[in-house]
Amino acid sequence: MGQILVTGGAGYIGAHTVKRLVQAGFETVVLDNLATGHRDFARFGDFIQGDVRDPAVLDSLFSSRTIDAVVHFAAASQVGESVRDPLFYYQNNVGGTITLLTAMRRHLVDTIVFSSTCAVYGPPFDGLLSENHPIAPLSPYARSKRMIEEILEDTARATGLKYIALRYFNAAGADPEAEVGERHMPETHLIPLVLQTALGQRGQLDILGDDYPTPDGTAIRDYVHVLDLADAHILALKHLRTGGDSGALNLGGGQGHSVLEVVTTAREVTGHSIPVRMAPRRAGDSTRLVGEAARARAELGWNPQYTDLHEIIATAWAWHQKEALTPSPR
Ligand SMILES: NC(=O)c1ccc[n+]([C@@H]2O[C@H](COP(=O)([O-])OP(=O)(O)OC[C@H]3O[C@@H](n4cnc5c(N)ncnc54)[C@H](O)[C@@H]3O)[C@@H](O)[C@H]2O)c1
Known part of the structure; x- marks a missing residue:
């Protein structure tokens, strides 16, 4: 069995997911440019400092290792910053994902779990939001995530890529052993x-x-514990590995x-x-x-x-x- 490439694995949710992946017996390699991540969070499995927008870094990584699947957290994710600097958001998030998917295709890696967000949904916001709720992202950040979902959908249709886009509601909490936790700079959560x-x-x-x-x-x-989010990524990998359908799933409480x-x-x-x-x-x-996660519960067996x-x-x-x-x- 090969490794799981975790982009953005030195960030908050990525670091918790790597910890859980390693505990579950997976081998991992983190690729992170440390733009908002932390070297001391990449403490489980292998670590490479590099950028997902750099095809040379990706080629070297994919050709020197056996990568079974990718879990893709790497992104800029501050709503306010995205309103001020939308081009950076489209370049880092959308551009980075296109570069990553292109490298995966070159190296015949066909499975990806992607960090999306409940911010892809538009009004009305009163009830529980299911995956069928109207899509109408309000910020460049959220639009960058929706664009990536559409890119995944189109690529899956054209090439057989297998993907799950996990639409997180608000990630919260920390590893109860406090080995890793939440450290955003600047903090906006x-x-x-x-x-x-x-x-x-x-x-x-x-x-x-x-x-x-x-x-x-x-x-x-809707606050969802980061370890419950982490577990959903492992379930999504197993789901895709056993022939489960691709698509977008809510992770809300x-x-x-x-x-x-x-x-x-x-x-x-x-x-x-x-x-x-x-x-x-x-x-x-x-x-x-506030999200409804009936589909993640039914399709992945997710049980926060x-x-x-x-x-x-x-x-x-x-x-x-x-x-x-x-x-x-x-
Ligand atoms: N925190 C939340 O509540 C929440 C909610 C919905 C979605 N998300 C998404 O989940 C993912 C992780 O969020 P987080 O809160 O852990 O954020 P974070 O900033 O702690 O983690 C993101 C990581 O990606 C890395 N990164 C960014 N751009 C990169 C690039 N071009 N190349 C390599 N590495 C890069 C950063 O250095 C950082 O370690 C993001 O994609 C975010 O949009 C988060």
Whole structure:
């Protein structure tokens, strides 16, 4: 059996997935340019520092190893940045994926699991979003992900590529052993921002919009534990390996939590007051994104283990406390 190539495996979700893949007996090689990833997160399996947009790096990697399949996390993923610099998003995310798929084709690797996002869905946002919900991405970041889904679909039709695009809702939490965790720089994700405020690393938390049409006026998201996401990638690889259909699948928990609910829960978990301040909405953000994952459960046998927001935040809190005590090399 060959290796699984994990692009972006030095990032948050990638590092957790590599840990789980190695625990499940897979051999892995991470390819990451460390643009937003961290060398100390690529601690399981092999690591190559390089860019998915570089065909020479990919050729050397695919010709020097036996690669069975690719798990493709590598992307830029900040909504606000994508609004300011859309060309970078299309170049890095869409361009990078085209270069990767082209190299896979040259080297006869025909299986890929891709990190997509619930941000591909458009309004209305009130119910549970299934895979049949209208597609209407609001930001260049989300559009880059949708374009890649379409590229995968077309390539599968033309060449027999086997793919699963996993539409994550909000990744959250950390490895309970705290070997890896969430470290985005700059941090834009809610739970780390809340916990950094609890630790006193930030004076207060800015709540980006309290005038959304939701019960408490703050935006609602569906938080899915990063290890449950990681496990879905392993199930997707097994599904494709055993002849399962290609397509896009939601990874959501089916439960929405508002920003204020997250803050209240984090106050309970941490015992800290966590001061907040109301701030304007962020361009490209939706009111409510809550997903239905019936298809991932039925087709992959996905069965998320972390269904309680307290527990998700507690794993993140353990990681952030460890980071605060022993800052890791960045
Ligand atoms: N975090 C979430 O809630 C969430 C939700 C939906 C989708 N996603 C997607 O999941 C994936 C992982 O997200 P994350 O939160 O772990 O982000 P992250 O920034 O921690 O990880 C992305 C990794 O990709 C690497 N990378 C970026 N461009 C690269 C390139 N051209 N070549 C090689 N490596 C490159 C970065 O250095 C980083 O290690 C991304 O594709 C993101 O769009 C994340």
